Structure formats: structure tokens, C-alpha cells
Amino acid sequence: MSEANDHRRRFMTYCTEILLAGLSLLVAIPAIGYLLAPLWKREGAEAGFIDMGRLADLPIGEWRLLALEMVHQDGWKKAKFRHSLWVRRKAASDQEVTVLSPICPHLGCPINWHPDRSQFVSPCHGGVFDAEGRYIAGPPPRSMDPIEFQVRAGRLLVRWQEFKIGVAQRVPVST
Amino acid sequence: MDNEHEQQPAVEPKPQPGFWESRTGWSRLKQLLLLEPLPGGSRWTAAFGSLLLFAFTLQVITGILLTTCYAPSVETAWPSVKYIQEEVPLGGFIRALHHWGSSAMVILLLFHLIQVFVWGAYKKPREFTWMVGVLLLFCVLGLSFTGYLLPWDQKAYWATKVGLGIASTTPVIGDSIRSLLQGGPQMGNLTLTRFFTIHAFILPGLIIFLIVVHLYLFRLHGITPSWWESGAQLEAKQEPFWPRQAWKDGVFALVFLLGLGVWCYYQPAPLEAQADPSQPYEARPEWYFMFLFQLLRYFEGPYEIVGTFVLPTLFFLLLLFWPFLDRNPQLKPRKRPLALGLLSGGTIGLIGLTIYAIATDVRMREPAIAVVQPPVPTEPAGLLQRADVAKLYNANCAACHGVDGSGSQIRQGMPTIPDFTSLTWQMSQTDLEITHRIQDGNEPLMPAYRNKLGERQILALSIYTRAFAVGSGEALPPKPVPPPPGPVTAQMSPVQIYRAYCLACHDADGRGNTVRKAMPDMSDFTDPKWQASRKDEELLHSILEGKGKFMLPMKDKMGKADAEKMVAYVRAFQEGKQVVKLEPQPPVVPPAPEQPAIIPGPKTPSGPSPETAARMRVAASLYRQYCLICHGADGRGLELKASMPTIQDFTSRTWQEGVGNPQLAVSILDGKGTLMPAFRGRVGEEQAQDLVAYVRAFGPFRPATSEPPPGDFEKRFRELQDQWRELQRQLQELSAPPRKP
Ligand code: HEM
Numbered sequence: 001m002s003e004a005n006d007h008r009r010r011f012m013t014y015c016t017e018i019l020l021a022g023l024s025l026l027v028a029i030p031a032i033g034y035l036l037a038p039l040w041k042r043e044g045a046e047a048g049f050i051d052m053g054r055l056a057d058l059p060i061g062e063w064r065l066l067a068l069e070m071v072h073q074d075g076w077k078k079a080k081f082r083h084s085l086w087v088r089r090k091a092a093s094d095q096e097v098t099v100l101s102p103i104c105p106h107l108g109c110p111i112n113w114h115p116d117r118s119q120f121v122s123p124c125h126g127g128v129f130d131a132e133g134r135y136i137a138g139p140p141p142r143s144m145d146p147i148e149f150q151v152r153a154g155r156l157l158v159r160w161q162e163f164k165i166g167v168a169q170r171v172p173v174s175t
Numbered sequence: 176m177d178n179e180h181e182q183q184p185a186v187e188p189k190p191q192p193g194f195w196e197s198r199t200g201w202s203r204l205k206q207l208l209l210l211e212p213l214p215g216g217s218r219w220t221a222a223f224g225s226l227l228l229f230a231f232t233l234q235v236i237t238g239i240l241l242t243t244c245y246a247p248s249v250e251t252a253w254p255s256v257k258y259i260q261e262e263v264p265l266g267g268f269i270r271a272l273h274h275w276g277s278s279a280m281v282i283l284l285l286f287h288l289i290q291v292f293v294w295g296a297y298k299k300p301r302e303f304t305w306m307v308g309v310l311l312l313f314c315v316l317g318l319s320f321t322g323y324l325l326p327w328d329q330k331a332y333w334a335t336k337v338g339l340g341i342a343s344t345t346p347v348i349g350d351s352i353r354s355l356l357q358g359g360p361q362m363g364n365l366t367l368t369r370f371f372t373i374h375a376f377i378l379p380g381l382i383i384f385l386i387v388v389h390l391y392l393f394r395l396h397g398i399t400p401s402w403w404e405s406g407a408q409l410e411a412k413q414e415p416f417w418p419r420q421a422w423k424d425g426v427f428a429l430v431f432l433l434g435l436g437v438w439c440y441y442q443p444a445p446l447e448a449q450a451d452p453s454q455p456y457e458a459r460p461e462w463y464f465m466f467l468f469q470l471l472r473y474f475e476g477p478y479e480i481v482g483t484f485v486l487p488t489l490f491f492l493l494l495l496f497w498p499f500l501d502r503n504p505q506l507k508p509r510k511r512p513l514a515l516g517l518l519s520g521g522t523i524g525l526i527g528l529t530i531y532a533i534a535t536d537v538r539m540r541e542p543a544i545a546v547v548q549p550p551v552p553t554e555p556a557g558l559l560q561r562a563d564v565a566k567l568y569n570a571n572c573a574a575c576h577g578v579d580g581s582g583s584q585i586r587q588g589m590p591t592i593p594d595f596t597s598l599t600w601q602m603s604q605t606d607l608e609i610t611h612r613i614q615d616g617n618e619p620l621m622p623a624y625r626n627k628l629g630e631r632q633i634l635a636l637s638i639y640t641r642a643f644a645v646g647s648g649e650a651l652p653p654k655p656v657p658p659p660p661g662p663v664t665a666q667m668s669p670v671q672i673y674r675a676y677c678l679a680c681h682d683a684d685g686r687g688n689t690v691r692k693a694m695p696d697m698s699d700f701t702d703p704k705w706q707a708s709r710k711d712e713e714l715l716h717s718i719l720e721g722k723g724k725f726m727l728p729m730k731d732k733m734g735k736a737d738a739e740k741m742v743a744y745v746r747a748f749q750e751g752k753q754v755v756k757l758e759p760q761p762p763v764v765p766p767a768p769e770q771p772a773i774i775p776g777p778k779t780p781s782g783p784s785p786e787t788a789a790r791m792r793v794a795a796s797l798y799r800q801y802c803l804i805c806h807g808a809d810g811r812g813l814e815l816k817a818s819m820p821t822i823q824d825f826t827s828r829t830w831q832e833g834v835g836n837p838q839l840a841v842s843i844l845d846g847k848g849t850l851m852p853a854f855r856g857r858v859g860e861e862q863a864q865d866l867v868a869y870v871r872a873f874g875p876f877r878p879a880t881s882e883p884p885p886g887d888f889e890k891r892f893r894e895l896q897d898q899w900r901e902l903q904r905q906l907q908e909l910s911a912p913p914r915k916p
């Protein structure tokens with residue numbers, strides 16, 4: 001092969017490589033943009049308060065796991081989701097209510113209340129919290145997460161919120 | 176690797192294979208795929224095949240992307256495609272690429288086929304290459320057919336229905352084929368899942384396999400030389416695929432991609448209304464099947480099978496076995512008149528038929544396009560049961576209005592949401608208004624249901640809405656009515672306002688002595704020093720925004736003008752110049768405009784005697800005068816709960832059960848604790864008894880003595896009940912099955 005030929009060949013190779021790279025990019029950019037859609041999505045509206053029922057129906061001084069049902073946009077459909085919350089009424093007054101998320105701040109297992117030990121225990125890796133949800137022992141990095149609530153018209157209203165798990169700070173996760 | 180090992184001990188030490196090379200041997204793959212010499216060298220005409228490969232790859236990529244958001248089932252297919260189309264960033268574009276890309280593939284395939292036909296590329300020894308190509312063509316048509324159904328819109332549904340009908344005309348096994356494809360006796364979920372499996376897994380897999388075979392055979396036999404070139408010329412031009420042919424392929428692909436991209440940018444993939452078997456529709460296949468569609472018109476009755484089965488099968492077989500039918504070894508087109516005559520005849524016939532079919536196709540009705548025109552609401556035929564209405568409500572309305580109709584769960588974020596359980600609200604709305612709201616919505620908060628629900632359903636829902644306040648089996652028991660939003664004092668005179676909102680604490684003489692024990696900060700309006708120390712603006716502000724722990728903000732009850740009047744009214748108390756006339760003298764009929772402010776909560780048992788009725792009216796007005804300001808229109812005392820934590824909730828069963836009537840009367844007359852003032856002197860003993868009954872009526876049980884609050888209210892309530900019955904009757908009529916006596 002002559003020198004000139006060789007040169008042309010190398011130039012051709014170079015051009016072709018650029019062409020094919022450009023072609024792949026043209027296909028890849030929209031494709032990746034589409035795949036990354038979940039990262040683009042603006043934050044959903046802040047969840048409102050959800051009625052959990054009459055406060056008076058709760059026994060005083062006992063932890064109860066209450067279920068709440070909320071509706072959010074799930075892809076192409078509005079869907080109902082059920083979550084649960086630990087709720088305790090300390091005294092007859094409206095304000096003395098504690099609402100805790102049952103999601104373990106370690107890795108997200110559902111935390112159980114052990115009335116005999118008066119402790120919350122996470123069943124997965126043995127995280128232990130006291131009767132106020134404060135961290136006592138085990139791997140969880142922080143205490144149980146309190147949930148915002150209101151008492152209106154004698155009814156308990158809560159605003160469901162999830163928090164980042166595995167970290168010491170309490171960082172809300174946008175829904 | 177073996178080669179390299181053998182060569183190692185040779186004279187000149189070859190450069191060590193690199194990291195990748197020694198582990199993957201990729202240079203051999205490169206040698207095989209890219210550097211094998213092509214007889215005849217690179218050429219533009221060979222780029223068509225690669226372009227097809229590129230187009231297919233594009234379909235696979237966009238298809239996989241679509242699959243991330245696509246859910247094949249009757250309920251979800253259409254909404255998910257619509258979601259891709261409208262919500263997912265770039266979704267509409269990716270979908271358009273996939274949609275138009277499939278059409279482009281069909282066109283490219285046709286080009287490719289014509290090209291290899293003209294070049295005689297199917298002749299010995301390349302028969303199998305051709306046959307695999309024909310199989311590929313039919314696999315792609317299969318992809319188009321199965322993909323067409325996936326969006327589950329009207330055209331998808333009906334075209335597939337017709338397509339399956341055609342498949343079922345196959346002799347002997349036709350019905351089995353249809354059942355197999357359909358997955359059941361009817362088109363539905365199983366059809367979608369099957370079509371999706373065929374479309375996204377089976378056929379692409381098969382195609383990839385066939386492409387590999389196709390390319391292997393192509394490489395094996397080399398490119399078919401152009402008829403004007405000699406063998407020696409070919410030898411001379413021989414060169415590897417890389418880089419020249421790759422360059423030509425790349426240029427083609429780029430042009431194709433840009434063209435398709437621009438097209439898709441301006442032309443979104445159509446999406447019609449969601450499939451609805453009950454809606455008439457004039458089914459049309461995708462344009463490249465239109466020739467078949469047209470063909471069917473020429474064969475009717477018993478001959479239909481000629482169009483649906485015989486001709487297509489013959490066509491397929493002819494195409495598939497063509498290399499063995501055309502034994503003429505010549506490559507020059509002039510020497511193959513029969514073959515080229517057939518090709519041109521066939522192509523022109525096909526294209527002509529397609530154009531003719533599209534041009535003469537008259538649709539009686541235009542298809543509804545989803546994006547422009549939302550789906551026609553469908554209503555189940557037959558009886559509309561109460562349970563159906565409840566379901567409708569729960570599915571469409573409960574998310575915001577709550578299953579109990581109170582809207583309380585989202586009032587926080589949406590303060591204007593109405594409370595269906597409130598009679599005030601109910602009275603403020605005519606049936607027409609409610610239906611209109613449901614139909615046309617009130618953007619941005621209340622969506623319009625015109626296109627989601629049918630008329631009957633909307634009427635039923637408006638009746639259902641009524642039911643929250645007027646005794647109904649399902650809705651929760653009606654609740655006491657909270658005061659309506661907005662200024663309610665509009666037509667009240669200052670005296671009336673003072674009586675309604677101020678008197679309970681500030682007293683008839685403006686001194687506020689009654690409650691001073693409990694509220695030491697209570698102002699004395701008669702005190703000139705106090706009057707001098709307050710500017711008008713300050714008073715206005717206190718009235719509108721509230722002050723201290725106990726003075727409630729009035730801004731939701733009165734406008735600024737009214738508040739200014741009240742400032743003047745307060746000034747007039749100075750030095751005891753003004754005393755408000757008390758009005759517990761029976762029978763007191765409350766001024767009408769006051770009505771909406773304080774519709775008392777308790778509901779009515781039946782049949783009160785006229786005497787009790789009168790007494791209860793007095794009690795209601797007393798309550799309004801003295802009690803409402805703290806205990807609230809609904810008896811719950813919510814507004815002052817924060818500053819008076821011990822205030823009782825009259826609606827609480829526990830509280831009602833735990834306190835006796837005499838005890839209540841004593842509290843009313845002599846006060847209770849530090850905050851509840853004594854009303855002796857303003858309220859007589861008998862009136863205190865009536866107030867007790869009134870308070871009882873807030874409770875969950877309704878004592879027989881309690882009595883409907885003021886007359887107008889009662890009348891409206893009756894009217895509403897009648898309306899409700901009338902509507903229910905209408906509903907029954909609407910949904911009654913045609914009964915023959
Ligand atoms: C040569 C290959 C292919 C052709 C010719 C083809 C053709 C089609 C057609 C005509 C449609 C209907 C588009 C519309 O009108 O909306 C469609 C839809 C669809 N295809 Fe393909 N397809 C191919 C490959 C694939 C592959 C490989 C996948 C997945 C791995 C895939 C996934 C889908 C999906 C999920 C839909 C439904 C979404 C929609 O209709 O917008 N396709 N395809």
C-alpha cells in the first residue's frame with residue numbers, strides 16, 4: 001500500500017469513527033434523557049393533612065398503630081397507598097399526642113411496640129427505642145421520626161412524611 | 176490466541192498482545208466483522224441493508240424505553256401510553272420515533288426488496304439469503320400488527336379485531352389461531368399481554384436470530400456484483416468493510432435519523448380515544464396494510480376468503496420460493512423480462528392499491544383523537560344502583576371531598592372546598608349548580624367530569640352529594656354546621672352584630688363585667704381613659720385580627736366597612752351612654768340575614784308541639800347571643816379551644832353522657848370555672864332549661880325535647896328533603912329497566 005493510500009485510509013477511519021460516535025450520541029441523548037425522567041420531575045405538591053379519626057377513640061397512655069390511606073399520583077393513575085403510624089395519647093388534652101413513623105431510621109424495617117418491655121424494637125437488626133421513640137441501642141443512627149400532626153375538631157390529622165434512612169440527620173424525602 | 180502462541184518463538188518478537196486483546200481476543204472479532212474483504216468494495220447501494228439494521232436497532236432502543244412506562248392491561252395500557260405521550264419528558268418524541276420508525280422500516284424493507292430483486296441477488300447460491308429476508312419482512316409486519324394494538328385506543332382495538340377476524344378465516348385452524356393470539360374468547364387483558372410478549376420478546380428475538388443468519392449468508396456469498404461489472408473489476412475493487420462501507424452506512428443512517436427526528440418532532444404519534452367496544456368505530460389498519468383492506472372489498476360472501484387468506488398466502492409463498500421459481504441465471508435486467516415485469520406489476524399494483532384505498536376511503540365519522548378530544552364518557556347500560564353511585568363517588572370525588580363529603584382531609588390545603596354535610600352549603604346551591612360544577616368543574620381545583628362521566632352518572636352524583644346532608648343510608652350522619660366562610664354580617668346592623676358576637680363578653684353596657692373575673696384584661700368601653708388610649712385604627716385592627724387570648728378575629732365574619740361601623744359603635748358606649756337592649760323576650764324571631772351565620776347544629780326530631788317550637792326558637796337565639804362566641808355554631812368550641820383548653824365539646828358523647836341536666840343548668844346560670852360566665856339575670860331559669868335541651872341536641876343522641884331551630888331553616892330543610900325525594904325518583908326512573916306490565 002502506498003503512503004498516500006495509507007494516509008487516506010487513516011483519514012477515512014477517523015471520519016467514520018467521528019460519524020459513528022455522533023450517530024450514537026444522537027440516539028443516546030434522547031434515550032438517556034427519557035430514562036432519566038424520574039430525576040427531572042419537579043417535586044410533587046406537599047401532602048396535606050389526613051384525618052386519622054377521633055382522638056377520643058384512642059386509649060390514653062397506649063401506643064396504637066393506626067393506618068392511614070392517602071391518594072397520590074402513581075404514574076398514569078391516582079392510587080391509594082396505605083401507611084401506618086404509631087400514635088399515643090398521653091393525657092386527655094388535645095396537644096399531648098405523640099405520632100411516630102414506624103419506619104426504622106436504620107434501613108426501613110417496620111418498628112414494633114413491645115408493651116411488656118415498654119420499648120420499640122426494630123425486628124430486622126435489633127434497633128431499640130424507648131417509649132418516647134428515643135434511640136437506645138442497635139444500629140439505627142437516630143431516634144424514631146416524629147410526624148407532624150394537628151388536632152382539629154377533636155380529630156387527629158397527620159401529614160405523612162418519609163425521612164431518609166441510614167443517616168443521623170432527619171432529612172425529609174420528597175414524595 | 177493459538178496463532179499468536181505459535182508465532183511467538185519466531186524471529187522477530189511480536190508486540191505483546193495488550194490487556195484487552197489477551198483477555199478478549201477482540202482483534203479477531205474485528206478482523207471477522209470489519210476487516211474481511213468485500214468483493215466489489217464498498218458501495219452506496221449496499222447501505223440499504225445496514226440502514227434496515229440501524230432502523231431495527233432504533234426500534235429496539237425506543238421499544239425498550241417505551242416498555243419502561245408501559246403497562247399492558249385493559250385498564251392501564253391506554254392511560255400509560257397517554258402518560259408517556261403527555262407526561263414523561265421526551266416521551267412523546269420517543270413514542271413518535273417508535274411509531275413512525277415502524278412505518279419507515281416497512282418502506283425501507285420494500286426498497287431493500289426491490290433493490291435485491293433488480294440486482295438478482297436471490298439467484299444461486301443466494302436463495303436462502305433471500306428466503307431469510309422474506310421471513311424477516313413478515314416478522315416485521317407481525318411486529319407492526321402486534322404493536323398496533325398496544326396503545327389500546329379505538330383504532331388499535333378495532334383494527335386488531337378485524338385483523339384477528341381475518342386470521343380466523345384461515346381454513347381449519349382459523350379459529351384456533353384467533354384464540355391463540357387473543358388468549359381467550361374475547362379481546363381483553365390476555366390479548367394485550369400476549370401481543371406485548373409477541374411484540375417485545377418473541378418477534379424481536381426471532382428477528383435478531385434471522386438477522387444473524389441473513390448477515391452470515393450475505394458475508395458468505397459476498398455482495399451480488401452489479402450486472403455491468405466483470406469479475407476482474409470486482410477483484411480489483413475488493414476492500415474491507417471498515418472503514419469505507421461503514422462510512423457509507425453511517426452517512427445513510429445519519430440522514431435517516433435526522434429525517435425521522437425532524438418528522439417526529441413535528442408529527443406526534445396519534446393516540447385516539449381509549450378503546451371502547453361499545454362505541455361505533457370505522458376500523459382502518461395502518462396505511463401499509465391498506466392494500467389488503469382494499470382487496471377485501473373485491474371479495475364478498477363466500478369469496479371473502481380469497482382476499483383474506485388465499486391471496487395473502489399465495490403472495491407469501493410466491494415471494495418466499497421465488498428464487499426457486501425463477502430459474503433464469505441472468506443478472507442483466509433486460510434478459511429477465513418476466514421477473515422484472517412481475518416486480519413492476521406487483522409494486523405498481525401494491526402502491527396503486529394502497530393509494531387508491533387511502534384516497535377513496537370515506538369515513539362516516541372522524542375518529543376521536545385523544546389529545547385533542549378526550550374519550551367519550553361511557554356509562555354502564557342498565558340500572559344505576561346506589562352502590563354504583565357510591566363507587567363513582569369514591570373513585571372520582573372522595574380523593575378530595577372525602578368519603579364523608581366533608582372535604583375536611585384537604586381543607587387545609589384547599590380552603591375553598593365545600594363541606595357537603597353542611598346545610599348552609601347545601602342551601603346555597605341549586606341542583607343545577609351542583610350538576611354544572613361536576614360537569615364543567617372549576618379549574619384549577621375542581622376538575623371537569625364532562626368527558627369522564629355520563630350525564631346520568633353526573634346527575635346521580637349530584638343527588639349523592641345532597642345525601643350527605645339529608646338523611647341517607649350511606650353518607651355519615653350529618654354534622655353540625657360550621658359557620659360559612661366570607662363576611663356573614665353583610666346585612667346586619669351594628670346592634671345585631673354586637674349582639675351576635677360581642678355582647679356575650681362585653682355585656683350589654685359595654686363594661687364587660689360579667690367576664691372580667693375570668694378575663695382580667697377585658698376593656699371597659701365606658702371608661703373615657705380607655706377610649707382615649709385607643710386609636711380608631713387600633714380598635715379596627717383588634718376587631719378584624721383579634722387581640723390577646725380571648726378576643727377572636729372577626730375578619731372572616733365581617734368586612735372592613737362593618738368593622739369601622741363597629742368601632743363607632745364601641746365609641747358610643749363611652750360614659751355609659753349606650754346600652755344594648757337584650758332580647759330574650761319570647762318569642763324572638765331572629766333577623767333573617769343573620770341566618771347563615773349561625774345555623775344551629777342540632778337536627779330535628781319529628782313532631783314538635785308549637786309551644787316547644789317557640790321555646791326552642793328562643794333558646795336558639797339565646798345561644799346565638801351568649802354562647803356561640805365561645806362554644807361555636809357547632810357546639811364544639813373549636814375557635815377558642817387554644818385559649819380555653821377546658822372548653823367542652825358539646826358533640827362529644829362522653830361529655831354528654833357524663834353530665835346531668837341540672838348540672839348544666841347550674842353552669843349556665845351561675846357560671847363554671849374561671850371562664851364560663853354566669854348568665855343569671857340575662858337568662859331566666861326556664862330559658863336555662865331550654866338552653867340545656869339545645870346543648871343536648873348537639874350530642875350524638877337526640878333527646879325528644881330538642882327542637883328544630885328557627886322556622887326558615889326548618890322549611891328549607893323540608894324543601895331539601897322533598898327535592899331529594901324527587902331527585903331519587905328521577906334517578907329511579909332513569910335507571911329502571913323497561914318494565915312491561
Ligand atoms: C422492528 C421492530 C419493531 C417494529 C416495526 C415495531 C412496531 C411498533 C408499532 C407499529 C407500534 C404501535 C405504535 C403506536 O402506534 O403507538 C409499536 C408499539 C410498541 N412497541 Fe414496537 N416495534 C418494534 C420493536 C419493538 C421492540 C423491540 C420493543 C420492546 C422491546 C417494542 C415495544 C413496543 C411498545 C412498548 C409499544 C407500545 C407503545 C406505543 O404504542 O406507543 N417494539 N411498535
Ligand code: FES
Nearest residue numbers: 104107122125127
Ligand atoms: S432496619 Fe431497623 S435495625 Fe436495621
